[in-house]
Amino acid sequence: MEIDNFIEFKSSPQIREKLAEYGISKSFKEGDIILKENSYINSIPIVKSGSIRVMRTDEDGREILLYYIKSGESCIMSFLGGIHNDTSKVKAIAEEESEILFIPIEKVSLLIKEYPEWLDYIFRLYHKRFEELLEVVNAVAFKKMDERLLNFIKKKCELTMSHNLYVTHEQLAKELGTVRVVVSRLLKQMEFEGHVKLGRNKITLL
């Protein structure tokens, strides 16, 4: 059995109240950049609705998807970075329209001391992120592009509970850390082999 894939912050009414008191809520549109690399962090985000994708960027502009932050989750990198007064090593982008609550770092430390559930929440998140990162390492180090691409499509489809995925090849390429031509080529091959059906802005999993 897998560890719970969905980590919800089952907060007591007290914490909710505190969070609402300490935090500032902001809205983001799809594609909005929430956090840039190398920027200082002084608050941690909790995703109230929507989802965020966290990318690692290379010096020469190439990117790769690390993981998604879904509704109810927080960005653990921010948390660590914030606590140790470090800069962000990743970029966070709104995957869809999202509502995010920002909690100042000092308040976070405070909450940890006061509410043990909060600490548990953070440990769970860490654990999840760590495993996701290991999966990325695994994929990049040992898997071929076609397998990674197919896995990625499957995962995305599972997430939206649909057989249709609405993305461009360019987007897929970015998230997998490669280029459009490669994705197009592999997708065509996959279509030929009967794994998918292609359309403009659309991939149907068979």
Place this chain on the structure above:
Amino acid sequence: MEIDNFIEFKSSPQIREKLAEYGISKSFKEGDIILKENSYINSIPIVKSGSIRVMRTDEDGREILLYYIKSGESCIMSFLGGIHNDTSKVKAIAEEESEILFIPIEKVSLLIKEYPEWLDYIFRLYHKRFEELLEVVNAVAFKKMDERLLNFIKKKCELTMSHNLYVTHEQLAKELGTVRVVVSRLLKQMEFEGHVKLGRNKITLL
């Protein structure tokens, strides 16, 4: 500036005492396997002396180095896994002769509640490991083998404060997630370019 590269567990005498009381100390020789993939975790290791290398293994036997656990540090993966009653996703091997203190998971949770410094220690470690994992992702996703190899050799040399590295090409290949032939080839090229000097079981950085 970088965040402190050396994370020491500056424990109060009280914690040291508790640790000695709760923990079991074991010795490992170079190459001993401390933790296998998929094994259940019921205690977390603290490295008293020596160092451990943590590897990720693929289903078909290929491996890649994730990071080292040095003296004074703990294995954060174990900690998370242990707390959530999960199995290990990584393999840990003694890099040299090492002395390790194993603390049962229940006691760890207890210590966290009692001693805030301990929590801080854990957060620091997490942060460090996270950044190291990001570096691995970066390297594997975007760097070419020759660059990775040279970086790896440099890092190893820094660690031992020497210009000589005593490893076989086979070992290097394992840690970088490739095969011996590739390493030999690249090393020869690097020797030709004057970056290193090669010997049997020995690489000298110039």
Place this chain on the structure above:
DNA sequence: TACCTTATGTGACTTTGGTCACCTTTTAGC
């Protein structure tokens, strides 16, 4: 010294994936 074992060197070849160039298709907006 003779004989293994382990480590390394290397040529030949293949696969994967990145690069370039240019074409075709689709769609939104006028």
Place this chain on the structure above:
DNA sequence: GCTAAAAGGTGACCAAAGTCACATAAGGTA
């Protein structure tokens, strides 16, 4: 309907790295 922008298709080519096969070399030891 016309047109530009965006998305996708494709051939040609190249470099990196994995695979295979076999040749050497360096040390250890009976």
